[in-house]
Amino acid sequence: MKDYIISLFNKLSEKLEYIAGLDLTFSAPAQETHGDLSTNVAMTLTKKLRKNPRQIAAEITDALDYDERIISKIEIAGPGFINFFFNPEYVASIVPVIIREGENYGRSVINNGKSAIVEFVSANPTGPLTVGHGRNAVIGDTIATMLEWTGYKVDREYYFNNAGRQMRILGESLRLRYMALCGEENEFPEEYYQGEYLVDIARSLFEREGDSLKNNEVSFFKDIAEREIFRDIENTLSNINIKMKSFFNEHSLYEDGKIEEVLKSFQEKNLSYEKEGAKWLKLTELGMEQDKVMVKSTGEPTYRLPDIAYHITKFEREYDLIVDLFGSDHAATYPDVMAALKALGYDTEKVKVLIHQFVTIMEGKEVVKMSTRKANFITLDELTEEVGRDVVRYFFIMRGISSHLNFDLQLAKKHSDENPVFYLQYAHARICSILRMADKEGLEPDDSLYRLLTAPSEITLMKKLHQFPGEILYSTSGFEPHRIANYLEELAALFHKFYTECRIIGVEKDLSSARMALAIAVQTVLKNGLGILGLSAPDRM
């Protein structure tokens, strides 16, 4: 609908010069009496034209040449809004369109031929994924799907680091657990990984191999811990419907010599220096506040160097769009990396860094502090088992990524039936049920009869259906997956209202067929939308 109005104004700019090049905005007014779409152009032009806004609005509307089959009325209201009213018949013509496009309704081709990589989760394999990682996982996966719906070919990637201090401690933790089973008394240090999962791994090792592994090095145990934990992580992700295309090991950057290459490039560009035995990156020269260490005096690189090298591989893999999704605890790290990449000549415009805020876990009124090392966490698996995949996914996607999220575990467990996700799924199940029933009655849908759909609740419902493709585009360009969830809730509400006001079965036959077609259109959009969010669309509940 908006597209049509925009095309009108584009044509208009030939007649009225001052329209050309304007940043036009059209929005759906809050009140129905204000029309279907509204624009404030006239008000924004008052200064430039030195005229009364209503006068300008009149000038514009007089010059507009529109198709009366599409627009029924244009009026000037309030301080100078121009309100457009659409012809109900045009609104209803969306039904056959949706039925024709089916599972593709809402997809667009604007990014066809382009490729994107979305990096997310990226938790180091030191323990099971927690509820905290869940938000990252679900947001990342949904954004990837949204990008696919606009035409991108998308790769989902998980980046991890299996070297360094934390992993050594992990290996040592497992070794100690194992040695204890072999009968060797030991003290388990407080700073080691306390989690039960390591005890489990140790136990299965002992059951399989007895005490024959006693003399192995720490690295042997580290490898085992890593392998087992990764298996667990992949399983956890698959439980909430997430499949990574690739797992990128930081260590490979050393083996390929990428790290060395980056160091050399910085040296060549005179962007690094040595001080106190460490190698520093001249970030101050790139406009940052202070220089940072790239290689510690111990010879180990800090996260910056591999992060830079890793991003270079993304550029070398020739993605058109590079999306990084981090929790706010990583917010401080990426500006350094971006500045460095830019200095090395990479087009950082392609990189979109998304920062989501943390989930605060509440147990009633108590805040639950989680730490993988201290093992006082709630795993994502536990949560999924408790409330189900759909609820987990919906919970993490339904709010804006920049808002802090409170998650009351007691509430989630107790009132899981009241989760809004059921509201959406119920609307879908209800439609399926009606269609089953109608089929039994020998009724058939007929989308060519859409002109019969004129009831107010039908019209508002169909206007909502019109908005779906635009909503996807808008949500995707702003990386705002929660908007899809909000949209679907509104659509479901309008359907439920339609359901209570209009009967599908038991009315005149043609009207019945037209309403069945409308129901199918709603079902299609719900299913497509739920699919984008990674949720199931049940046939019955």
Place this chain on the structure above:
RNA sequence: GCCCACGUAGCUCAGCAGGAUAGAGCAACGGUUUCCUAAACCGUAGGUCACAGGUUCGAAUCCUGUCGUGGGUACCA
């Protein structure tokens, strides 16, 4: 101290490319089923959009400051 995000109904949160009377769910109260699924629908009540300035014809939305919350500010990632 400095940097980032956030502060909207009792609770959890939408709205924030400036627009017309600030919304939803839950919780509270009341109503709707001889009729396609009541996991639904309708209604009542609930607000100084943290606070104070500023920009604007117009601010929950943009800017500045204050307060509060979370995160960061390491030769941890």
